[in-house]
Amino acid sequence: MANLASTYSNQGRWVEAEKLFVQVMETRKTKLGADHPNTLSSMANLASTLWNQGRWEEAEVLQAKALELCSKKLGQRHPDTLIGMNNLAFIWKDMGRHEDALGLLQTCFDLRQQVLGVDHPYTVSTLSTLEAWRKENEQSVV
Known part of the structure; x- marks a missing residue:
């Protein structure tokens, strides 16, 4: 799922990428935990997708959270x-x-x-x- 979301993102198919990145992030939160590196990567990917759509405020919130958790964890x-x-x-x-x-x-x-x-x-x-x-x-x- 994450690879397909990345493919959509690379193709500029932002809506499809966003939908899959949300699913990946939520699944990873549930299965791996909110501060697992793979979950944090999913958060960053979703933030990047939002940024690419010009949704800067949403991207900022998500990227700042991912950065905070990543800094604490890693x-x-x-x-x-x-x-x-x-x-x-x-x-x-x-x-x-x-x-x-x-x-x-x-x-x-x-x-x-x-x-x-x-x-x-x-x-x-x-x-x-x-x-x-x-x-x-x-x-x-x-």
């Missing part, structure tokens, strides 16, 4: 936690919370640098995004 420096942090920063940026997004992405970058190393693709990508967002912010202030 630790703030775990790669899955860092992915959640990155995703929440993108949601905040789309919501117009530019300073919050920049701050969270900076934290994510700092941790990725420590955990994954400076040459890891996620670290490099985060730095690139951080620099682009800073540049956008500077241009909007002028």
Whole structure:
């Protein structure tokens, strides 16, 4: 089910993806527990699907909850936690919370640098995004 939901998501079939991601998340909550890594992954996938539909407030609530649980369960420096942090920063940026997004992405970058190393693709990508967002912010202030 999760793979099919991901396929729908990759195809931009958001309504179908959302429906399946909800089922997967609820089933995993019941069978594995609310803080199981697979359940948290399902929550993040659903949040991403909501984000892709422009439903930023709903995505924010779900992603923030997934991030909180992931941080408690796996630790703030775990790669899955860092992915959640990155995703929440993108949601905040789309919501117009530019300073919050920049701050969270900076934290994510700092941790990725420590955990994954400076040459890891996620670290490099985060730095690139951080620099682009800073540049956008500077241009909007002028």
